[in-house]
Amino acid sequence: MKNNKLIERFLRYVKIDTQSNEENENSPSTEKQFDLARKLVEELMDLGLDDVSLDEFCNVMASLPANTDKSLPSIGLLAHMDTATDMTGKNVNPRIVENYDGSDIVLNKETGISINVSDFPEIKNYIGNDIIVTDGTTLLGADDKAGIAEIMTALEYFAENPDVKHGPVKIAFTPDEEVGRGTVNFDLEKFGADFAYTVDGGGLGELEFETFNASQAKIRINGRNVHPGSAKNKMISAQRIGFELEAMLPKEQKPEYTEGYEGYFHLLDCSGDVESFNMRYIIRDHDLEKLKARNELMKNTVSYLNSKYGENTVEFDLKIQYYNMREKIEPTFHIVETAKEVIEELGITPVIKPIRGGTDGAMLSYKGLPTPNIFTGGHNYHGKYEYIPIQSMEKSVEVIKGIILKYAEK
Secondary structure (H helix, E strand, O other), X not given: OOOHXXXXXXXXXXXXXXXXXXOOOOOOOOOOHHHHHHHHXXXXXXXXXXEEEEOOOOOEEEEEOOOOOOOOOOEEEEEXXXXXXXXXXXXXOOEEEXXXXXXXXXXXXXXXXXXXXXXXXXXXXXXXXXEEEOOOOOOOOHHHHHHHHHHHHHHHXXXXXXXXXXXXXXXXXXXXXXXXXXXXXXXXXXXXXXXXXXXXXXXXXXXXXXXXXXXXXXXXXXXXXXOHHHOOOOOEOHHHHHHHHHHHOOOOOOHHHOOXXXXXXXXXXXXXXXXXXXXXXXXXXXXXXXXXXXXXHHHHHHHHHHHHHOOOXXXXXXXEEEOOOHHHHHHHOHHXXXXXXXXXXXXXXXXXXXXXXXXXXXXXXXXXXXXXXXXXXXXXXXXXXXXXXXXXXXXXXXHHHHHHHHHHHO
């Protein structure tokens, strides 16, 4: 482990609970995201950065001024502070598995939870690395606290080496990315970057400039509860209508059966009883026309169920969450090519693929700031099997530094 400061930062950040909340429309959706934001403000000021700020919406911003007379573009670097809603980020207890030997990693002896190589064979790519894992009771939070730690460590390098020439660098750490609202109150003019990179990707070498087109469906089913002993022709089970709706969607178009550019319907959560049942779907496709077709299929399914069980039995709310950022990045494709060049020069094989999800970069690209995504090094985000090799984190720092230096050379 070469960079102790990098790891110290990361381990410090993941112990701060910053989970966002899908159901809260406030910005930020949880006040506890400010706990990390305030610490980052202190650290940015300690590094001597300019224009350090924290706004009412929990956006942290700062600037590393240029130290050359060259006219160079302003490069933005972003990462998000919140962790996913899928699993708790409270009381994270990380552990470092040094010099990983390629076998299963026991996360929690008491519960028998392990990262099994048979389930996650890609972990064998990191034999000999030092891997940070969870204790099997929480997620780790590498998404995206690894990105924050990597950006901060790259900034520290430039702060400590003022003779290394570079252009202006703009920094932002955002809230609520995991609930799709990370840039709702993001001040692009204040940020002042010409283009940017989110440091929010996955495994070593990943470089991404296209995302899903995304929508979300919230469904409420209104049933009629009657004593089961006298329920014939009277009871309407909201639960069973919900199960029927799920069964009507294409079975092969679920996340666990798709990859690459293939889209899906995903039942994110559901709850309720005979009287009332709630469901939340996310709907994804890289092709916008195909996403529209998926949305239409969901609408038609709801219409059919209402015709079968009565008007307003199924209430339906559909919202677009974000669009594929590819078309907004292609006009300034040098930002992808430069990142690819740096990755290759570091001896890493670039893994250029579509993001099977979204990032703040998708929203920012549509707002006018083209923002591709580079790797943090993490795997198995959003759950207890999450892990990140330290050596991959160190490589991410080198990529960030390399991009800044490459534009200074150009």
